[in-house]
Amino acid sequence: MSQENIIYFSDYICITKGADGFYIESYKKGMSVDEFNKIIGRHPEIKITSFMAIKNAILFAPKPPVKFGEVKDRISVELSSDELKAYIRLCVEEWEFSGDARVKLMEEISKSLEKAGVVFGIKEDVLLDGLCNNKQILIAEGIPPEHGEDAVIRMYEIKKAKPAIKEDGRVDHYELNLINKVKTGDWLGERIDPTPGTAGKSVKGNPIPARPGRNYPLHYDKNSVREERKGGVTYLYALKSGAVHYEGDRISVSNHLEIDGDVDFKTGNINFDGFVTIKGTVADGFSVVAVKDVEILGTIGIGSVKEVVSKEGSIYIKGGIAGKNKAVIKAKKDVYTKYISDATVACEGSLHVGLYCINSNITAREIIIDSPKGQISGGNIQCETKVLSPVLGSPSEKRTVISVKGFNRNTLKERLEEVMKNIETLKNELVKVKAEVNAYFENEQNGKVGSLKAEDIRQRFNRIKNELTELEEEKKAISDTLRTRGEGEISILKKAYPGVVIGIKNIIKEIDRPIVNTTFYIQDGYIKEV
Structure with a gap:
């Protein structure tokens, strides 16, 4: 090769430039890899394509010329x-970054960009002051698309029934909202439409489409709820007054x-397929039976009613129960009341009593006396898992029977x-059905899917949601039970008097002396206390 094609020459190697790239020839061993890298560093125009060729030439010298790089x-x-x-x-001579040569270099860069199709978003400031060799330089930037926002849904929130405790320790049942009531035309929910998004633009000047936001269906009963669109928002309103x-x-x-006054001779007995609110009381001897929740809001409570029953829901009696050994209260779920005296109360959930429970027959999953000054005295209390009360019995040593059926912890864990x-x-x-619902909902706008299929999808969706709700409730109930001490618990927060008989899993213990702040529970077949 001619002298002008020699890039580097020494006693060890010779690097030459050929028509198709760069070649290395070695004469003897002794050159280190670091020395070779320094040589290559002085020649940024060389793009190494074969490190193996370099390694062989240096380590196994002498070696004939072999191609190791390209221009x-x-x-x-x-x-x-x-x-x-x-x-x-860039891979140019350093002198090309200044003077008239720089102007020519910028023109060359512009032509290279044009050849590559880059016509939009070119950074002029980088061209003017930001060029250097052997570094990736951001020279043009397009506009990314702004993807559409998904639909946003807000729905009416059901207030959970929970008795509140005032600072003075009294239970404030006036704040308990058992039934969520609305009137015709009341707001029940809304969906803000998804946005289409804004298209972007590539460095080639091509539009980049935006992904539109996803729409979601509103699930509602068309017989009792209507929808109305206003300015990109779909609103849900009650078609009728109700719960x-x-x-x-x-x-x-x-x-x-909703009964404004009392249940008495004017109204007769109540038997209703829905929710019932009584703003007054229920007169002695009368009955109220409802499928859903029942709330009796009169401050004087109820007396010797025949019965108050909720077949599927809960019962809230604001003023308390003075049953005169006649009143019967039954609920599928929970019962909330200020006090209970001489009555029979049965529920499958929790019984919350604000102040006291006296001379009454109680059956529940658990009974909780909410006030720190509350008590259970007299009567027969039968619960599945737990009884919690500040005071049990009375100074007069009235016989009070507290029985907890108990449970098998291992079985519950399983x-x-x-x-x-x-x-x-x-x-x-x-997740799968939701995908079907969303697909249907998107196509429904264009009328591509029949209503029978849509109804089938909705029914499956609602069936699964109902089953999930029931299982979640069961999960919560089991988890609450497993937090019970032992396999059945009776907690006395302050004091228990003689005359109280407690039983857990049919193991009986009679209180024969006053005790304070004690929890009884069963473990290994024995009643223990802490």
Whole structure:
């Protein structure tokens, strides 16, 4: 090769430039890799394509000429995969960055960009003051698309019934909202439409479409709820006055009977397929039976009523129960009341009593006396898991029987695992059905899907949601039970008097002396106390 093609020469190696790239020839061993790298560093125009050729030439000298590199492009242009960014890499002489040569270099860069199709978002400031060798330089940047925002849904929130405790320690049942009542035309929910988004622009000047936001269906009972669109928002309003509740994700307004005064000879006995609110009281000898929740809001409470029954819901009696050994209260779920005297109360959930429970027959999953000054005295209390009261019995040593059926902790743990597995299975099912619902909902706007199929999807969706709700409630109930001490608990927060008989899992213990701040529980077949 001619002298002018020699890039580097020493006693060890010779680097030459050929028509198709760079070659290395070695004469003897002794050159280190670091020394070779320093040589290459002085020649940025060399793009190494074979490190193996270099290694063999240096380590196994002498070696004949072998190609190890190519000539780097003076200006290489590279685009990101989304074409939102363009980069250049320069391999030019250093003197080309100044004077008239710089102007020519900028023109050359512009032509290279044009050849690569880069016509938009070119950074003029980088061209003027930001060029250098052997570095990836961001030279152009497009406008990314602004994807649309998904639909936003807000729905009516059901207030949970929970008795509040005042600072003075008294239970304030006036704040308990058992039934969520609405009137015709009241707001029940809304959905803000998704936005289409804004298209972007690539460095090639091509539009980049934006992804529109996803729309979501509003689940509601069309017989009791209507929708209305206003300015990009779909609102849900009650078609009738009633009680709001959810079946799965579907909001409904159920029949709600509201009696302004008392249940007495003017109204007769109440038997209603829905929710019932009585603003007064229930006269002695009369009955109230409802499928859903019942609330009796009179401050004087009720007396020797025949019965108050909720077949599927809860009961709230604001003023208390003075049953005169005649009143019967039954609820599928929970019962809340200020006090109970001489009555029979049965519920499958929790019984919350504000002040006291005297001479009454109680059956519940658990009974909780909310006031720090509350007490249970006299009567027969039968619970599944727990009894919690500040005081049990009375100074007169009135016979008070407290019985907790108890449970098997291992069996409950197994059931909890089963419930959690079922919940996970249903959640996976729900994801699939939601995808169907969303697909239907998007196509429904264009009338591509028939209403029969839509109704089938909705029914499956609501069935799964209802099953999930039931399982979640069971999970919570089991978890609450497992927090009970032992396998059945009777907690006395302040004092218990002689005359109180406690039983847990049929193991009986009679209190024969006053005791304070004690919890009884069963473990290993014995009643223990802490």
